[in-house]
Amino acid sequence: MFLAIVIPSAVEALHIAARAGTVAARRGVAARIADRVLNESIIYTNLNSGSQNGTVFENSVEYQWTVTRGNWIDNNLPLLTAEVRYSAQGQFSSVRISTLGNPLVTSQPTSSSSTSTSSR
Secondary structure, three states: OHHHHHHHHHHHHHHHHHHHHHHHHHHHHHHHHHHHHHHHHHHHOOOOOOEEEEEEEEOOEEEEEEEEEEEOOOOOOEEEEEEEEEEEOOEEEEEEEEEEOOOOOOOOOOOOOOOOOOOO
């Protein structure tokens, strides 16, 4: 009789622990993807553009990401936010990270400039 009470409880506890592990693993992957797309957005794209989005598949799980640009405190300091949405255990979740970009340049330098070209 004791085993009839303990075994179902133990099985349910293992099921909950496995579900929590899956959710934590997917959240970690989503955070890594958000960090990567945010860094790529800072380095390779025009920060003045509206938003960017895409999809990444990892271990047969779909992660949808969006990078948006907003303003932080004033209009001269851009706030970049990457959000990654994913499904874990039948529920949708998201991870969101933000960083500040370089202030927008509002005036052109008055000194002369030189250009150089290189070939590869």
